Structures are given as C-alpha cells and as structure tokens.
Amino acid sequence: MSIEARLPPPQYALRLKRVLGGKAGWNxxxxxxxxxxxxxxxxxxxxxxVRTNLAAQRITSGFxxxxxxxxxxxxxxxxxxxxxxSYTRVLIVGILNTxxxxxxxxxxxxxxxxxxxLGRLSPNGLLSRVAGTYVELIRNLPLLFQIxxxxxxxxxxxxxxxQSISVASTFYLNNRGFIVPRPVEEPGLMPFxxxxxxxxxxxxxxxxxxxRELFVRGHAxxxxxxxxxxxxxxxxxxxxxxxxxxxxxxxVLKGFNFAGGSRIIPEFVALTLALSMYTASFIAEVxxxxxxxxxxxxxxxxxxxxxxxxTVLRLIVVPQALRVILPPLTNQYLNLTKNSSLAxxxxxxxxxxxxxxxxxxxxxxAIEIIGITMGVYLALSLITSAIMSFYSWRLGxxxxx
Amino acid sequence: MKRVTLALTLALAPVLASxxxxxxxxxxxxxxxMVACGVSQGLPGFSSPDDKGNWTGLDVDVCxxxxxxxxxxxxxxxxxxxxxxxxxxxxxxxxxDVLSRNTTWTLSRDTSLGANFAGVTYYxxxxxxxxxxxxxxxxxxxxxxxxxxxxxxTTEQNLADYFKAxxxxxxxxxxxxxxxTIKAYESGRCxxxxxxxxxxxxxxxxxxxxxxxxxxxxxxxxxPLGPMVRHGDDQWFDIVKWTLFGLVTAEELGVxxxxxxxxxxxxxxxxxxxxxxxxxxxxxxxxxxxxxxRIVKAVGNxxxxxxxxxxxxxxxxxxxxxxxxxNKGGLQYAPPxx
Numbered sequence: 108m109s110i111e112a113r114l115p116p117p118q119y120a121l122r123l124k125r126v127l128g129g130k131a132g133w134n135x136x137x138x139x140x141x142x143x144x145x146x147x148x149x150x151x152x153x154x155x156x157v158r159t160n161l162a163a164q165r166i167t168s169g170f171x172x173x174x175x176x177x178x179x180x181x182x183x184x185x186x187x188x189x190x191x192x193s194y195t196r197v198l199i200v201g202i203l204n205t206x207x208x209x210x211x212x213x214x215x216x217x218x219x220x221x222x223x224x225l226g227r228l229s230p231n232g233l234l235s236r237v238a239g240t241y242v243e244l245i246r247n248l249p250l251l252f253q254i255x256x257x258x259x260x261x262x263x264x265x266x267x268x269x270q271s272i273s274v275a276s277t278f279y280l281n282n283r284g285f286i287v288p289r290p291v292e293e294p295g296l297m298p299f300x301x302x303x304x305x306x307x308x309x310x311x312x313x314x315x316x317x318x319r320e321l322f323v324r325g326h327a328x329x330x331x332x333x334x335x336x337x338x339x340x341x342x343x344x345x346x347x348x349x350x351x352x353x354x355x356x357x358x359v360l361k362g363f364n365f366a367g368g369s370r371i372i373p374e375f376v377a378l379t380l381a382l383s384m385y386t387a388s389f390i391a392e393v394x395x396x397x398x399x400x401x402x403x404x405x406x407x408x409x410x411x412x413x414x415x416x417x418t419v420l421r422l423i424v425v426p427q428a429l430r431v432i433l434p435p436l437t438n439q440y441l442n443l444t445k446n447s448s449l450a451x452x453x454x455x456x457x458x459x460x461x462x463x464x465x466x467x468x469x470x471x472x473a474i475e476i477i478g479i480t481m482g483v484y485l486a487l488s489l490i491t492s493a494i495m496s497f498y499s500w501r502l503g504x505x506x507x508x
Numbered sequence: 509m510k511r512v513t514l515a516l517t518l519a520l521a522p523v524l525a526s527x528x529x530x531x532x533x534x535x536x537x538x539x540x541x542m543v544a545c546g547v548s549q550g551l552p553g554f555s556s557p558d559d560k561g562n563w564t565g566l567d568v569d570v571c572x573x574x575x576x577x578x579x580x581x582x583x584x585x586x587x588x589x590x591x592x593x594x595x596x597x598x599x600x601x602x603x604x605d606v607l608s609r610n611t612t613w614t615l616s617r618d619t620s621l622g623a624n625f626a627g628v629t630y631y632x633x634x635x636x637x638x639x640x641x642x643x644x645x646x647x648x649x650x651x652x653x654x655x656x657x658x659x660x661x662t663t664e665q666n667l668a669d670y671f672k673a674x675x676x677x678x679x680x681x682x683x684x685x686x687x688x689t690i691k692a693y694e695s696g697r698c699x700x701x702x703x704x705x706x707x708x709x710x711x712x713x714x715x716x717x718x719x720x721x722x723x724x725x726x727x728x729x730x731x732p733l734g735p736m737v738r739h740g741d742d743q744w745f746d747i748v749k750w751t752l753f754g755l756v757t758a759e760e761l762g763v764x765x766x767x768x769x770x771x772x773x774x775x776x777x778x779x780x781x782x783x784x785x786x787x788x789x790x791x792x793x794x795x796x797x798x799x800x801x802r803i804v805k806a807v808g809n810x811x812x813x814x815x816x817x818x819x820x821x822x823x824x825x826x827x828x829x830x831x832x833x834x835n836k837g838g839l840q841y842a843p844p845x846x
Contacts, residue, residue, distance in 0.1 A: 454656075454681045
C-alpha cells in the first residue's frame with residue numbers, strides 16, 4: 108500500500124494532451140500530420156475502390172445522367188417542369204418543394220410554438236393545462252405516424268371532387284386538395300405594386316423620424332394611424348385610378364377535376380401540418396425554458412422604472428430569453444427540414460421522393476444521387492444554422508455581450 | 509431519413525464488400541446454403557407471403573426452381589422483399605443473387621445497371637384501372653384525371669409518354685410503395701391506378717370490393733418481366749437463364765411434376781439430353797446431371813406454374829395470352845437443350 112508509487116492522474120492527462128496536439132510542441136504536430144495522412148489515405152481508398160468496383164460491374168458512373176431526359180411528371184412544381192426536362196430540373200424541383208415545406212413549416216411551427224409556450228406559462232390554469240397536454244401528446248407520438256394520420260385519416264376522408272365542400276362557389280375543399288381562385292395579372296398590377304412600395308418606404312421613413320423625435324426631443328409620437336392610412340390608402344387610390352391589379356380566375360368543375368384556380372395538394376397540407384405541429388411542441392418547450400431562465404427580478408426592476416408590462420417583456424425579458432432560446436431553436440429548424448424527407452411516405456414530391464427516389468431507380472446511379480442529396484441537406488442545414496448564428500451574434504452585440 | 513440511410517447502406521455496400529467474389533456467385537450460394545432472391549413486397553400471383561409466411565407466386569417459383577437446380581431443395585431460398593426503388597441497388601451490392609421481381613426488361617436497365625436479364629417469365633403490358641362508378645370505357649377518356657403510380661418504375665415514364673402522345677393532361681401522385689399507392693387510389697385521392705395489367709388484377713383482389721373496379725382495355729406498353737442477375741458472372745447467368753428455359757421446355761415436352769419420374773425413363777433423344785441420361789449438359793452448367801428433373805419436381809413446368817399462380821387455378825384468372833407456348837400461339841419459347 109504505497110501511495111507514492113502512483114503518479115497523480117493530472118500528469119497523465121497533461122501528457123495525453125501533449126501527444127494529441129494540445130499547446131505543446133512537435134509530438135502533437137507529427138501526430139496531427141499522421142492523422143491527416145491517414146484520413147487522406149482512407150478517403151483515397153474509398154474513391155479508388157468504388158471506381159474499380161463500378162467499372163468491374165459495368166455500372167455507369169459519373170454525373171452525365173443529369174443532362175438526360177427525366178421522362179416522368181411531378182404533381183407540384185414551383186418552376187415550370189415537364190417530363191421532357193432533364194434530371195437536373197427534377198433536382199431543382201425537388202429542392203424547391205423541400206424548401207417550400209420547410210420554410211412554411213418553420214414559420215408555422217414558430218408561431219404555434221410561441222403561442223403554446225405563452226399559454227403554458229399563463230396564470231390561467233385551464234389554458235396552461237391545455238397547452239401542457241398538447242406538448243405531451245404531440246411530442247411523444249412518432250412523426251411518421253402523425254403524417255400518415257393527417258393524410259389518411261383526415262384528408263382522405265374528404266369527399267371527392269364532385270361532392271366538394273364549397274364556400275360561395277369559389278373555394279372548394281375535396282380529397283384532391285384545397286382549390287382557390289387564381290390571381291391573373293391585369294394592367295393595373297404595376298401601378299398597384301409601385302403604390303404599395305411607396306407606402307412601405309414612407310412608413311419606414313416615418314418610423315425613423317418618430318424614433319429621432321423620441322431620442323432627441325423626448326417626444327413620443329403615435330404613428331400607427333398614419334402607417335395604416337398609407338398602407339391602405341395608396342394602393343386603394345391606385346386601384347381607383349388604374350383599375351384592379353389582378354382578377355381572380357374562379358375554379359370550375361370540369362371532367363374529373365376542377366379547371367382553373369390554384370390548388371394546394373393534400374400531400375402538402377398533411378406534411379406541413381404534421382411537421383409544424385410536431386416541431387411546435389418542441390419549440391414551445393424551448394421558448395418556455397428560455398423565458399423561465401430570465402430572473403423575475405428583471406421584470407420587477409423594469410416595472411419599478413414605470414415601464415408597462417409589454418414594454419418590459421419586449422425590451423428586457425425577450426432579448427435575454429432569446430440568447431437561451433436561439434441555439435436549441437436552430438436545432439428544431441434543422442430537424443424540421445430534415446424530417447420533411449418523410450414526405451416520401453405520402454407521395455409529396457420532395458427532394459428525397461423525386462430525386463433520391465424516382466431518379467435513382469430510373470438511372471440506378473445510387474452513389475452519385477445519394478451524394479448530391481446529402482450535399483443538398485448539408486447545405487440547407489449549414490445555411491439555416493449560419494442565418495441563426497448571425498442573428499444570435501447581432502443580438503449579442505446589441506445586448507453588449 | 510430512414511430511406512436515405514437504407515439507400516446509403518446499399519450504395520456503400522459495393523465499397524465495403526469484396527467484389528472479387530463477384531464471379532463466383534454459385535460458390536457463394538453453395539457456401540451460404542441458400543439462394544438470396546429479391547422479390548416484391550407483396551404482389552399476389554407473383555410474389556406474396558401467405559398467412560404462414562410462405563412466399564408463393566410466379567416470381568417466387570423461379571427462385572425455388574433455381575434452388576432446386578442447385579440444392580435439390582426448393583426451400584433453400586432466402587426471400588428479400590424489395591421496393592421498386594431499392595431493387596437494383598440490392599442486386600448491385602450483392603445483397604441478393606437474383607432479382608425475381610416483376611421487373612421490365614429495358615435497354616437502359618440492361619446496359620447501365622451492371623446487370624443482365626436472364627429471360628422473360630411473363631409478357632405483360634401497362635394498363636389502367638378505374639372505379640366503375642366513373643363510367644369510363646377507354647383510357648382516352650382520362651383527360652385531367654389524377655393517376656396514382658408507384659415510383660421507380662417504367663410505369664411512371666410510360667404514363668407520361670401516353671398522356672403526352674394523346675394530348676391529355678393529368679396529375680400524377682407517386683408513392684414509394686405499392687400498398688400506399690393502392691390505398692391512395694381506394695381512398696379516392698386519384699381516379700386512376702396504373703401498373704402492369706397483371707399487377708392491376710393482382711392489386712384489385714386487395715381492394716375492399718373488387719367488383720367496383722374495372723381494368724380498361726388499353727394496354728399502352730410492352731412489359732417483358734423477368735429475373736435479373738449481376739453482370740460479370742457468366743456461369744451464374746447461365747444457370748438462371750437455363751432454369752427458365754428448363755421450365756418452358758418441360759411444358760413443351762409434356763413433363764409435369766406428376767409424371768417427371770416416368771418421363772425420365774424415356775428413350776427419346778431429346779428427353780435423354782434433358783434428363784441427363786445421355787451426355788453431361790447439366791454438369792456443363794455447373795450443376796448436376798439431373799438438374800432438369802430436379803426443377804420440374806420442385807415447381808412443375810412453366811404451364812403448371814402459370815396456372816397455379818396467375819392462371820385458371822388461381823384467384824387472378826388471367827388467360828395465358830402472350831404467355832402461351834410458341835407452338836400454341838404465344839411467345840414463350842426456349843432454345844433447345846442440346
């Protein structure tokens with residue numbers, strides 16, 4: 108039982124740190140070079156092996172297929188697309204459809220999540236219980252199950268096109284989707300947009316002026332009546348002078364389905380609903396945690412300065428809470444985007460469905476297609492995370508941190 | 509993301525697997541003691557598991573025949589159910605030895621996938637199914653219809669071609685799995701369900717009320733369905749090819765599961781060659797002399813297989829049509845065993 112025989116553990120840690128390339132000298136650097144070399148060798152082996160194997164099996168490889176004609180159709184495209192376009196176009200169609208569902212999902216999930224968080228924090232017992240139940244129920248059910256639930260149990264139960272539920276013979280709801288009048292451009296559109304632009308610029312100017320008045324002369328102005336007047340008044344005037352900016356093409360039942368009008372497909376609705384409701388339950392908890400993390404003394408201090416509750420929340424509590432909220436919120440946004448690939452289960456034409464699905468089985472070029480798909484998701488995630496980091500950095504600067 | 513992960517695993521498999529063993533599929537199969545056979549996830553008549561988990565169908569019988577030719581035991585098959593979009597990757601990566609899954613023989617599949625088609629087990633064509641209540645009598649009346657289709661199939665492209673050629677508009681709703689596709693059709697999400705005609709009859713049986721649905725008369729494409737093997741192993745390619753030819757030849761010679769032992773004693777030269785009582789054709793294939801009788805004993809001849817799975821003896825009741833033997837007005841024709 109000699110205590111002296113054992114070296115104190117910190118020395119081991121220190122030595123390990125040096126070998127692995129902490130601050131200390133040559134050992135670390137050599138190890139790092141070796142590590143990079145090993146990585147490079149491993150990567151080279153993979154690429155070389157794949158190339159030999161594909162050549163041996165006579166499987167076509169390379170990205171030439173992207174210029175070939177796709178030859179299949181897609182039922183929701185944000186850009187013009189037909190079967191005679193190339194696989195590159197299919198890729199873009201898929202990316203746009205994924206983006207659409209992600210962006211709308213993120214906006215809805217944020218709004219819903221915020222409302223639920225506030226509901227759960229509210230002193231109203233009933234409201235807070237309802238919000239609590241929502242969170243516990245939705246976040247504990249698998250997402251794929253929720254997507255199929257909305258698609259098969261709710262939307263598929265709607266009547267067929269000939270028995271559509273209609274509102275004023277203009278809006279129709281059936282199992283083919285939600286059909287609304289489509290705006291068609293008229294000569295009055297340009298003046299209308301200009302009027303709207305002028306109004307917006309004027310409002311920004313007004314706000315700038317009001318802030319200067321407040322800071323320089325200490326005179327608080329009420330600008331919202333003017334803002335409202337500008338935003339409504341100018342476009343209305345343009346409409347009176349130049350005529351309507353758009354006319355609406357009303358959908359009519361013709362043959363199997365409605366002709367004219369725009370249609371929101373049920374696959375999109377089911378996916379967006381499920382994604383945003385599911386993510387909202389997580390966002391609600393993130394927001395609740397963030398708000399609870401701000402010491403209640405902050406609120407009390409603000410109130411004692413004579414500020415209103417709303418102002419204290421807006422200027423003192425929320426900015427501090429946001430610093431806690433933003434990092435996990437970013438994760439939720441990333442999750443939502445990635446989860447949108449479950450679209451394939453219900454036939455929504457997202458990236459995975461049209462590109463990593465259909466295109467892959469038409470061309471059989473799994474390695475290239477999976478590579479591109481991974482690249483796209485990686486890029487989307489990095490962009491989202493960069494935007495959120497930027498916002499977080501600006502917030503930090505404003506708070507002087 | 510699950511599907512991506514699966515596809516990725518399949519895609520990376522050729523990287524990790526030693527493809528040097530490619531040329532020795534027969535040895536791999538013998539070492540494993542099983543033929544790994546890719547089949548559909550459930551298409552009555554072609555490959556579907558019954559309530560006891562036994563796979564049956566025309567495509568399944570092809571696998572059993574191959575197993576019988578190698579092991580003299582039709583049960584030595586490992587069935588791997590595959591979706592349309594995963595099937596080729598599974599073959600390329602060596603997860604399966606043969607893909608027997610109602611797959612259409614096309615030029616691009618034959619050339620760019622690193623695979624070979626061993627022959628045609630079923631001559632098919634693409635058709636349409638609609639609800640009787642719609643009162644549609646022809647596919648040419650389908651302008652502006654919504655069409656449900658399974659992704660990753662030639663079906664999707666034929667559909668686009670057909671509607672374009674006839675200047676009709678349509679909305680396509682594409683699902684990854686056949687079950688989801690038929691479910692969407694049944695729930696009314698689309699007016700039309702399209703796949704190969706044999707598939708239409710098979711899927712119709714799954715509907716709540718099959719009599720409410722009608723298959724339209726138009727057949728808009730040629731769909732020769734057959735098994736595929738990996739490129740680069742000619743011996744294995746020959747074994748699969750001649751298993752099919754053996755089945756057709758058996759029907760031609762009138763050899764059935766019941767009379768195979770008796771027929772084996774025949775003195776006729778062509779019988780002697782087939783049964784291996786004269787020459788060593790089976791050994792040339794890398795099998796045994798009695799390979800032909802093994803196959804027929806296990807699954808019967810092509811005609812028996814057809815009747816049992818999709819023809820008169822089955823629920824599908826599909827007439828022989830193009831799949832009749834060449835000397836009876838059909839297209840099924842096997843090169844001579846000699």
